Amino acid sequence: MTPSTATTLTPGARRILEVASSLFYERGIHAVGVDTIAAESGVTKRTLYDRFGSKDGLVVAYLAERDRRWRELVVDALEAAAPDPSSRVDAVFEVLATWTAANGRGCSFVNAAAELPDPAHPARALIREEKQWLRERFADVLTEGGVADADAVAATLLLLHEGAFVVLSAGQDPDAVSEARQAAGAVVRASLGSAGDRAGRGPHGSTS
Amino acid sequence: MTPSTATTLTPGARRILEVASSLFYERGIHAVGVDTIAAESGVTKRTLYDRFGSKDGLVVAYLAERDRRWRELVVDALEAAAPDPSSRVDAVFEVLATWTAANGRGCSFVNAAAELPDPAHPARALIREEKQWLRERFADVLTEGGVADADAVAATLLLLHEGAFVVLSAGQDPDAVSEARQAAGAVVRASLGSAGDRAGRGPHGSTS
DNA sequence: TCCTTCCTTCACAGGTCTGTGTAGTCTACC
């Protein structure tokens, strides 16, 4: 538990960030004005600009804070899981299930990317890194589990993970996460199977 | 080839829709004002409101038109493909490759969903139907190909398809679509293998 | 000739947006 970014904030700044985080996520970034954020934080606009410099600065802080909280969950889940690749990958998808249960509006990074087309926007780097980080966690788990083509399998797992987020929120399929979880399990088992023999049962074949 | 929605539009309305489509997609819906759209279409704001009623009406028309064009591509590709499930599923992912090459800002429906949180917004129904439609096309192809658990496999294919879109645009991984295409091929082959033929190369084997 | 459709021109209402300038208060700490 390293002292988080949140700890270094002044009380007003922390309230601003909490309110902004909630409003940006629920309503969208462009749809929420700084006046609203300041009012709901019980703070003046002056304070908001003194703390975060600009609306963009606040947006970046919002994404960074969500990123931090989510990574913490993933890291903790990976440490708590049984050491075999199937269990560890499944733990990541369980975090997704928990996270989406409390965050019904999809992935804040994907949503932010939709609203911030400028590739030079500082938030875009955060978004890119978030996806890459998860992919690397998958690859680590698979490599440590002895999977040969860990990078390729990790790529597939990332696709399933992100696909679940989108199909759940935009497509409104309530089973998306559990579908992804099952498919991920099948992919991991197939990749473990192919380490020894190349047969590979189907992704929807018999489970335990 | 049924006469499309576009054909019934007046010349001015068609220009408005073309411009709005381009601007909404490239910059986002909230970020583009009706003044800009009217000006770039060489049309007055009055005409825009006479044709589409409101900005929301124009947004719905924009999404419906993109939906129509994309479905046309998918239907054509499915008809042109060899009749086996692997080829037909691959054809859908080839459409995705073509489409994303010309549409670098991700899925317009996912982006719209990010900007339109209200579940009652008419665009949300379009978005939900679009994802469902693709899933049903996958399920049809698999059922006709004799796959037993066609629905579950179709769900996985949809996850890979949507995941590719997101990882490409938000995650900025240029290989996302081809990764999804390969993974989809492996999933389909595995599901076929578990029905009849036992070919089952690994999930990351050679593709043609 | 009349009527409809499409579109133009232009002003305007009423609001919201991000961001700044100025002045001053309260609290904690040295």
Place this chain on the structure above:
DNA sequence: GGTAGACTACACAGACCTGTGAAGGAAGGA
């Protein structure tokens, strides 16, 4: 007592937002 930091209060700039009202021109069909 002095000082620094956090915060309030509030007006304001300048731009942009969606949407409407009133009046009229031009083309094509009945």
